[in-house]
Amino acid sequence: MKANRSARVPGKRGLWKSLGGLLLPPARKAPGVLGVFFYVDSATSAVRALKQAGYRVAVMSPVPHHAIEVELKQGPSFVRWLCFFGGVTGVTAGFSLCIYTAYSWPLVVGGKELASIPPYVPVGYEGMILLGALFNLVGMLVLAGLPAVSWNAPYDPRFSEDRIGIWVPARDAEADKVEQMLRGSGAEEVQVVA
Amino acid sequence: MSDRLEISQKQVNDDILRMLRTPGKVWWTIFIADLIVLFIGIAAWRYQIVTGMGVAGYTRTVAWASYITNFVFWVGIAHCGTLISAILYLFRSYFRRAVYRASEAMTVFAVMTAGLFPILHLGRPWFAYWMVPYPNQRQLWLNFRSPLVWDVFAISTYFTVSAVFFVVGLIPDVAAARDRATGRIRKLLYDVLSFGWRGSNNQWKHFYGAYIFFAALATPLVLSVHSVVSWDFAMSQIPGWHSTIFAPYFVAGAIFSGVALVINLLIPIRTIYKLEHIITVGHIEKLSKLVLLTCMIVTYSYLCEFFMAWYGDSKFERDLFWWRATGPLAWSFWVMFTCNSIIPWLLWSKKVRNHISWVFVICIFVNIGMWFERFVIITSSLTRSFEPGTWERFYFGLTPVELAILAGSFAWFLMWFLLFVKFLPAVSVAELKEVVPMPMRGKEA
Numbered sequence A: 001m002k003a004n005r006s007a008r009v010p011g012k013r014g015l016w017k018s019l020g021g022l023l024l025p026p027a028r029k030a031p032g033v034l035g036v037f038f039y040v041d042s043a044t045s046a047v048r049a050l051k052q053a054g055y056r057v058a059v060m061s062p063v064p065h066h067a068i069e070v071e072l073k074q075g076p077s078f079v080r081w082l083c084f085f086g087g088v089t090g091v092t093a094g095f096s097l098c099i100y101t102a103y104s105w106p107l108v109v110g111g112k113e114l115a116s117i118p119p120y121v122p123v124g125y126e127g128m129i130l131l132g133a134l135f136n137l138v139g140m141l142v143l144a145g146l147p148a149v150s151w152n153a154p155y156d157p158r159f160s161e162d163r164i165g166i167w168v169p170a171r172d173a174e175a176d177k178v179e180q181m182l183r184g185s186g187a188e189e190v191q192v193v194a
Numbered sequence B: 001m002s003d004r005l006e007i008s009q010k011q012v013n014d015d016i017l018r019m020l021r022t023p024g025k026v027w028w029t030i031f032i033a034d035l036i037v038l039f040i041g042i043a044a045w046r047y048q049i050v051t052g053m054g055v056a057g058y059t060r061t062v063a064w065a066s067y068i069t070n071f072v073f074w075v076g077i078a079h080c081g082t083l084i085s086a087i088l089y090l091f092r093s094y095f096r097r098a099v100y101r102a103s104e105a106m107t108v109f110a111v112m113t114a115g116l117f118p119i120l121h122l123g124r125p126w127f128a129y130w131m132v133p134y135p136n137q138r139q140l141w142l143n144f145r146s147p148l149v150w151d152v153f154a155i156s157t158y159f160t161v162s163a164v165f166f167v168v169g170l171i172p173d174v175a176a177a178r179d180r181a182t183g184r185i186r187k188l189l190y191d192v193l194s195f196g197w198r199g200s201n202n203q204w205k206h207f208y209g210a211y212i213f214f215a216a217l218a219t220p221l222v223l224s225v226h227s228v229v230s231w232d233f234a235m236s237q238i239p240g241w242h243s244t245i246f247a248p249y250f251v252a253g254a255i256f257s258g259v260a261l262v263i264n265l266l267i268p269i270r271t272i273y274k275l276e277h278i279i280t281v282g283h284i285e286k287l288s289k290l291v292l293l294t295c296m297i298v299t300y301s302y303l304c305e306f307f308m309a310w311y312g313d314s315k316f317e318r319d320l321f322w323w324r325a326t327g328p329l330a331w332s333f334w335v336m337f338t339c340n341s342i343i344p345w346l347l348w349s350k351k352v353r354n355h356i357s358w359v360f361v362i363c364i365f366v367n368i369g370m371w372f373e374r375f376v377i378i379t380s381s382l383t384r385s386f387e388p389g390t391w392e393r394f395y396f397g398l399t400p401v402e403l404a405i406l407a408g409s410f411a412w413f414l415m416w417f418l419l420f421v422k423f424l425p426a427v428s429v430a431e432l433k434e435v436v437p438m439p440m441r442g443k444e445a
Helices: A016-023 A038-050 A067-070 A077-102 A115-141 A172-185 B007-019 B023-051 B066-090 B096-112 B116-120 B127-131 B147-180 B183-191 B201-234 B246-272 B281-309 B315-326 B331-349 B358-384 B400-423 B429-435
Strands: A032-035 A059-060 A164-169 A189-193
Touching: A016 B147, A032 A172, A038 A067, A038 A172, A059 B023, A059 B201, A067 A115, A067 B201, A077 A115, A077 B201, A115 B023, A115 B116, A115 B147, A115 B201, A164 A172, A172 B116, A172 B315, B007 B147, B007 B400, B007 B429, B023 B201, B023 B400, B066 B096, B066 B116, B066 B147, B066 B183, B066 B246, B066 B358, B066 B400, B096 B147, B096 B246, B096 B400, B096 B429, B116 B127, B127 B147, B147 B201, B147 B429, B201 B246, B246 B281, B246 B358, B281 B315, B281 B331, B281 B358, B315 B331, B315 B358, B331 B358
Parallel strands: none
Antiparallel strands: A032 A164, A032 A189, A059 A164
């Protein structure tokens, strides 16, 4: 790789970075190998080979690729359960609020029941959607590790353009082996972080 | 898939992210002119607060007039964005990818505009917080049986969910903008807005895991919000309002006007930023078909209302509908009918649908018509209710204050939209890449 733009240069920390360093712990620099791919099928075969060899693999890409996801054997995201939980909480909260307020100040109209469920449906319904969406948001951010301030793996701006990055944590002899596997699969560039 | 784009992934980044340059003279001219109009609107509001609601043409019976018309109009505009981004996402409609970001932004800004009107409409706007559900000093809560309270819940939920949907969708694209940004401030801003996104497989997994649920939650929300707005009217007993078809009728009308405004915004964007190869004539044609479909539903609803007034045998209802089409406010009724039910019929012709200027002009007419639809529903019913003694007090038209505030609302909306196209990617970079050919070594070998 020609230039690793996000790599830290020791001794050249700016004022803001120094201030940020006081608030946040510095990123743990992990040793590993980064391969940059242009072709999707090359990246897919690299992931397949690395997974078969038992390595942990992280893939960075501008768009998710189904074939790579299959090789990574990713299950569905847990966020759906958080969304469901949020929705149930919301609908319960919406109806509870309406019913509670009806009983907290009893206002009898024509001898009817204090709490009338049909008019409370819009409040319960909107509550379900609101909390479902908010739990979904928070769940997504937490599970995806966002907001992310520091990263172990190196990053290249081309990963948001048209290149696929494959990061494998490895050191010493393992790193050499991984490097060879990445090159063998058709990596354009390979960078070893010791 | 006919909606495939024959450009490279890099080209997508190049074409879309070049929109985010430092604003030029044209942008500044439009922006400053827009701020002047907005300022006139704010000055008119100040005058209204100081003088009283009479300057807005409000009378004893017509206490809901153009501000509520504007409110319903802007909520309606807001509907198309979520339709395109959520419903068409669930239907796996590929053409949405090129157009959904702009329409989603339009949704958020339109709700922000709509939300102003219930406050502008208040004589004492500083008490707007009374609509928030909390007990007063005597421990008395809001009346949760009132559709106005439902509306507060519906609109605030709609704003929150559509804003979240918009911001979440922006994350990967803002990261792409960050990776290209040159200025320090821009880079920092995009870094913060992208939440430090790196496009890792874990991030994409949870991103799309959540995205589909945002879409699934937003879909019933779109349908419910305008239904709830329609119940502001339909739950009352005023002739012309008390109708069970109001919910679907309002939802169809909302989508009708929303898609029309999306077209009106997309056509200048694609022309100014030279995105004709990304937002193609085919996309505009598909949106035009949506306009035509909703035009049919809206026209059917108009006719159905008249049929029900005749068939229902309610003297008040029948009289009101006859009066709407022939009385002193008939001009507004016929503007509505011509713009919404006659002019869009031109879109049956494929030639017209493929002619950008024609579509643009038709969509402007649709929006004029849809504003008048709400005007007709709200003011004519209040002008001619059950009590003949109040019939004299016609609501003739907009006062200068109302006009200034209406113009100000467009300026407020446009201000946000201008800032959006200049600082955020107006077309989705990540989603467009799903319809461009992926580089495969196997193919080249």
